[in-house]
Amino acid sequence: MKLDIEIIKSEAEELLSSAVESRSLAGWHSKYLGKKGILRTLTADVSGLSIEEKKELGRKVNELKSFLEELYAESVSSVTSIKKDKPLENFYKTLPGKKPEIGHLHLITQAIREINEVFSKLGFIRVRYPEVEWDYYSFEALNMPKTHPARDEWETFFIDLPEDPKLGKVVITPHTSNGQIREMLKGQLPIRMLNISRCGRRQSDINHVPTFYQFEGLVVDKNISITHLKGVLEYLIYNFFGEETKFRLRPYDFRFTEPSFEVDVSCGICGGKGCRFCKEGWVELGGAGMVHPNVLRAGGIDPETYSGFAFGWGVERVLMMRTGLKIDDIRYLFENNLKFLEQF
Numbered sequence: 001m002k003l004d005i006e007i008i009k010s011e012a013e014e015l016l017s018s019a020v021e022s023r024s025l026a027g028w029h030s031k032y033l034g035k036k037g038i039l040r041t042l043t044a045d046v047s048g049l050s051i052e053e054k055k056e057l058g059r060k061v062n063e064l065k066s067f068l069e070e071l072y073a074e075s076v077s078s079v080t081s082i083k084k085d086k087p088l089e090n091f092y093k094t095l096p097g098k099k100p101e102i103g104h105l106h107l108i109t110q111a112i113r114e115i116n117e118v119f120s121k122l123g124f125i126r127v128r129y130p131e132v133e134w135d136y137y138s139f140e141a142l143n144m145p146k147t148h149p150a151r152d153e154w155e156t157f158f159i160d161l162p163e164d165p166k167l168g169k170v171v172i173t174p175h176t177s178n179g180q181i182r183e184m185l186k187g188q189l190p191i192r193m194l195n196i197s198r199c200g201r202r203q204s205d206i207n208h209v210p211t212f213y214q215f216e217g218l219v220v221d222k223n224i225s226i227t228h229l230k231g232v233l234e235y236l237i238y239n240f241f242g243e244e245t246k247f248r249l250r251p252y253d254f255r256f257t258e259p260s261f262e263v264d265v266s267c268g269i270c271g272g273k274g275c276r277f278c279k280e281g282w283v284e285l286g287g288a289g290m291v292h293p294n295v296l297r298a299g300g301i302d303p304e305t306y307s308g309f310a311f312g313w314g315v316e317r318v319l320m321m322r323t324g325l326k327i328d329d330i331r332y333l334f335e336n337n338l339k340f341l342e343q344f
Contacts, residue, residue: 005064008038012068016075032068039065107344108213108333111319112196115215118239122232124194124217129179131198132159135168137178141298142256150174157200157210172200175312176216177256180291183218184299189306190221196315206277206329213315220291220301220308226259229288229309233263241265241322246272248282257289257310268321269328277328283321286313 016028032038042061049057105113116126130137139151149155159170179195195216204210219228230249237247246266254260263285267278274281288311293303320327325344327333332340 005060008032008064009067012071016071029072033065033072039068104344106341107319108315111315112213112215114240115236115315115318116194116196118236119194119217122192122235124192126194126196127179127183128197129176129182129195131173131200133171133173133178134164135171136166137181138171138173138175140168141181141295142177143292143294143298144255148255155202157202173197174201175199176214177310177312179216180218180256180295180310181299184220184296184301187300189301191218191308193218204331206331207317209316209330209334211334212330214286214312215315216310216312218291218308218310220296220306222306224290224307224309226290226309229290229311232309233288233311237265240318241268245321245323249288252287252289254287254289256292256295257287258292260287260289262286263288263311263313265321268323269326271323275328277320283317285317285321286311288312 012028012032015031030037034040039061042064043057104110120126135151138156139148144150156174157172159172161170163169176195176197176199179193179197183191183193183195193216195218197214197216198211199214200211201208202210217232219232233247233249237245245268248264249261250264252260252262264282265285266272267275267281267283269275269277270281272278272281277283289309291308291310296303296306296308316330316333319325319333320330
């Protein structure tokens with residue numbers, strides 16, 4: 001045993017010299033003083049020793065432990081002193097450090113915040129209404145008859161829940177227009193509402209996805225006209241896209257507005273020349289129009305005294321039309337592909 005311990009001391013000193021030079025003492029400490037180190041193995045099996053032999057072994061092990069700990073402490077002190085007196089070699093204090101990788105908000109979140117900022121300057125108030133909604137608020141109160149194609153199960157996601165006698169089935173709201181009725185039923189006039197929410201429709205291609213975000217604008221007051229609607233849309237387009245972007249209003253048929261329009265902008269991907277996304281240089285952003293009298297009545301508002309306009313646009317579609325982004329497939333925004341997202 002005496003011979004073994006002396007050999008251990010000699011080897012420990014030699015190895016520690018190398019560890020000091022490399023300024024890496026962790027491995028040495030683990031080998032000799034760690035939980036599975038040499039010091040522990042010396043007392044791992046003492047079942048075959050007599051009492052006197054056990055005492056002798058204990059004394060020798062304690063002596064070795066004191067020696068190793070003292071040796072280690074001196075070495076740590078030596079390494080610390082070297083670091084203080086002699087700066088690290090090849091360290092250039094003028095060399096720029098490596099910036100830590102920092103994430104950023106998703107493109108859709110950024111767009112929602114910018115849209116909200118644009119409308120807040122016009123006095124619109126941001127609200128949130130249910131994404132899982134009753135049929136009544138999504139269709140019936142919006143002047144959409146039961147035979148309307150949008151109320152078909154091939155267009156809308158219906159939830160497997162009991163049907164309410166008055167409010168009908170439960171759906172994943174296909175548009176943010178349910179917010180129109182809920183906002184009007186508050187009975188607080190005039191209204192300048194901006195409802196931004198997730199919607200769901202059974203569609204999927206380069207222009208559509210089953211889940212998407214939409215923002216809904218609603219203004220209700222006395223003497224509101226199409227001129228006000230056009231002015232608000234123009235303000236949004238020029239402030240979000242830039243004044244070089246062209247837009248147009250096309251007459252359309254929506255059940256909850258009359259007259260109704262679809263709003264197109266010149267394609268931001270091809271500059272209006274025509275591409276696989278826009279086909280002919282124009283991209284439809286969404287619908288707009290003057291609130292239908294039946295919808296005002298469903299919201300508890302007298303259409304003889306008040307009028308209003310509304311519009312509902314897809315956030316992703318609006319985002320894709322920004323000049324310079326060149327996103328020609330809406331599905332890219334939902335794929336969680338870091339290589340794609342890190343470009344922005």
